[in-house]
Amino acid sequence: MDRSTNLDIEELKMTREQYILATQQNNLPRAENAQLYPVGIYGWRKRCLYFFVLLLLVTMIVNLAMTIWILKVMNFTVDGMGNLRVTKKGIRLEGISEFLLPLYVKEIHSRKDSPLVLQSDRNVTVNARNHMGQLTGQLTVGADAVEAQCKRFEVRASEDGRVLFSADEDGITIGAEKLKVTGTEGAVFGHSVETPHIRAEPSQDLRLESPTRSLIMEAPRGVQVSAAAGDFKAACRKELHLQSTEGEIFLNADTIRLGNLPTGSSSSSSPGPSHSRQTVHELCVCPNGKLYLSPAGAGSTCQSSSNICLWS
Structure with a gap:
């Protein structure tokens, strides 16, 4: 035990001496010619750093100013921006709006007190497609014509919803009570016309005319021509044929006149006062x-x- 205790005391003495020597070395005066090394950024590096910091600050200020200006010009609000307003029923546009790309919506309607106007510099085209994206109907309003491409085109009345006009591959149906043609030349048909009744307006004359060809009226159960309050006239340039293959031609009138009939004369008769x-x-x-x-x-x-x- 005494030997180990002596060893510990000697180690403590050696440690103490080393501490004293180290402390004395630190307290020694430094040489006058010792070199000093500055720590930091100096010279052109410092100027470049300040320049980039200033440039970044200017850029941030410009971006902030541009953002505020865009918000001001576009009229950004909580409900939307500009003329666009987001409501519970959908999107509402005020004033004139331009769309540069296709617009896909379910329904477009105007305000109750204003009409809906679709305007384009060239034409306005409305397309209808099926679930596969195939074109099923198209309506094009152009400068020269209005074209509709569909299987069936219908025009209905606003009151009772009855069909006023319909067109498909089989034919054209006019459901209006009256078909009125106001042109000076009347109606021109390239082929046959089927109708149960042709009537003129009150106090107006009805005229069926074929200037260069013949006029034919046919019906499996007869053709009836009636003029209840006026005259009926049939005129032609060459010959007028009244033909009945199985029946008879019946003329019923108070007076039947045949004008411009030639008058025959016998060879034995001599002209005189009595003749x-x-x-x-x-x-x-x-x-x-x-x-x-x-x-x-x-x-x-x-x-x-x-x-x-x-x-x-």
Whole structure:
């Protein structure tokens, strides 16, 4: 035990001596020619650092000013920006709005007190597509024409919803009570026209005319032409045919007049005062159906005046 205690005392003495020596070395005066090394950024590096810090500060100020200016110009609010307002029912646009890219919406409607106007420098096209993206209908409003591409086009009345006009591949249907053509040339049809009734407006004349071709009216159960408060006139340049294959032609009137019929004369009759004053004539028929007049006598004079039939 005594030996170990002596060793510990000696180690403590050595440690104490080393501490005293180290302390004495630190307290020694430094040499006058000792070199000093400054710590930090000096010279052109310091100027560059200050320049970049100043540039960053200016950029931040400009960005902040531009952001405030954009918010001011675009009128950003809690409800939206500019003319755009976000409501519970959807998006509301005030004033004139321009869309440079396609617009996909479910419904577009205007305010209750203003109309909805779609305007374009070229044309306005409305497309309808199915769930596969295929085009099923298209409406194009252009400067020269309005085009609609669909399977069926309908125009309905606003009151009862009945179809006023419809068009498809099978035909065109006009459901209005009256079809009115106000052009001076009337209506021109390139092919046949099927209708159960053709009527003119009150106090107006109805005229069916074919200037260069024939006019044909056909019906499986008959054609009825009626003029309840006026005259009925049929005029042609060459021949007017009234033909009935199985029935008869019935003329029912108080007075039936056939004008400009030729008057036949017999070879034996000589012109004189009595012949010039002839007011009563007999109606004669040639074998080919031509009608002519013959001076009336005590008996039939058609045979004596049959020279009309020879030249017909």
